[in-house]
Every structure is written in C-alpha cells, then in structure tokens.
Amino acid sequence: MKHIFAIITTGLLAAHTVHAKLNVVATTPELAAIARDIGGDRVEVVSLAKPTEDPHFVDPKPSFVVKLAHADVLVEGGAELEIGWLPPLLEGARNPKLTRIAIAPGIQLLEVPTALDRSKGDVHAMGNPHFMTDPVNGQIAAQRIADELAKRDAAGAETYRANLAKFNARIEAKMAEWRKLLVPFAGKEVVAYHNTWPYFGERFGLKIDLFLEPKPGIPPTPASLAEVMAKMKAEHLRVVIVEPYQNRRTADTVAADTGAVVVPVAQYPGGVKGTDGGYVELIDYIVNALAKGLAK
C-alpha cells in the first residue's frame, strides 16, 4: 500500500513539474523564428504565412482559425501588414484569452503618409510595414516578445531574459561584419519589385527606392516598367532584387533590357535557400547577396 502511494505521489509530482508549453502563433515566419529564439523549449511556435508567401495577401486557411483558437499568444507585425486576412480569422477563433503582441507600435515607421488614402489600392496606407528587414528593429521585436512572454508565463521570465541576451549578442556580433560588407556600396541605388526594403536600406546606407510595382500591391504595367527601365539606364542602376512570390520573369526582362542583375532575396527565413536557420541567417544572406550583386 505504501509502495502504491509512493508511485502515485511521484506521478503527481512529475505531472506538476512538466508544464504545458505556451502555444505561440506568429503571422509571418521571421516573427516565428524570433519567438522560437526567445521562447526556447517553453514555447511551441507556428507561423501562419509561409516563407514564400506575400504577407499582404496570405491565403487564410480554415486551419488558421483552429490554430488561433488554441493559441496563448499571437505575434503580429501590425501597421496593416495583415489587415487583408487576419481580422476575420481572429473573429472566427473567438479566443478572449489570446495575448496579442503587435510589433509596429514600438517601431519608428517610415513613409507614414500625412493623409490616409487606400483608394488606389496602396497596401502601405499606414506607413511601410516591412520594418523587420532592419536587424535593429528585429532586436526591438525580440525585446517586446521577451517582455510579453514573461508577463504571460512568469515562471519563464529568467529563460526569456537569457535568450533575449543571446539573440542581441548574435545580432551585435554580426552587425559590424554586415556594415563592412556594404560600406563599399554606400549611397548606391537598388531597384526592387515591391517597396519592402526602406528599413534595410536606411540601416546599411543603400537607396532601395525604385520599384517595378507602380504602387505597393499594384502589378507593373508596360508603361510603368518603361519608366523604371529608362531611369535605370540613365542612372546606371545595376541590381534588381526580387522576392519568392514576385514575378521573376518581369524582373528578368527588366534586367536583360538594362544590363542589370537579378538578386533573389526574401523577407522570411526559408524564403530563399540557405536561410532556414532563422532571422540572423536571413539578414546574413541578404547582406551577402546584395554585396555580391552590387560588386558585379
């Protein structure tokens, strides 16, 4: 009898010490990667958007509603990045206990318009929502995630703080190397398909301000492309960057006509080869790919 009691108590103690992991849903894969870095083995993280998907136009699958219904925490970009697909999913999930962590309110947004105007289909009506392309903003996101996870799961506060310190140390160690790689190209202008890169450009001294899209979210037309190509030729612009879900053939045509090179990049870990490792690996890839393209 004594023996059985001992087994039962041990079992109860074991069940008590093995805590359930926090269910974290991130809207996009770079936020998921950072949440994994910060949460470690105290969290289970999934991303709704795939790394090869346009964050403005994510396919809202019914399974997303289920994920949000069972989530403890949602990490989202904000600044209307997910406005086209996230609100109905949240409504369907009916999860009043969900802790929502929006990163944008802590970020100095670029390109904030003086008057809100969505009439022409511009998907950046609140300012540019692609701030995570600047690793310093990645650190702001990591800090925010660590703070909020600690509030939701006080027992893990020490772990989250330690993981945040590790994340910051990795970024800071890389930053000098990244700057050094791009310093030779300071002030150079780069062409992009979509206006995804102003934060990255500002951080590393590049002007990524000419776009194949006439407006964010509006596909190029022959007339808009002709204008871009004329400018590229006049100013000898040599690099066009293109993301996985953008029309590579359009970028190739523009590059062939202007003597430029196409450099594939991505906003999300796993969006291009060699970036599966996470956020730091992604920034590392982008810096190296651009340095190589600009050196040609």
Ligand SMILES: [Zn+2]
């Ligand atoms: Zn955009």
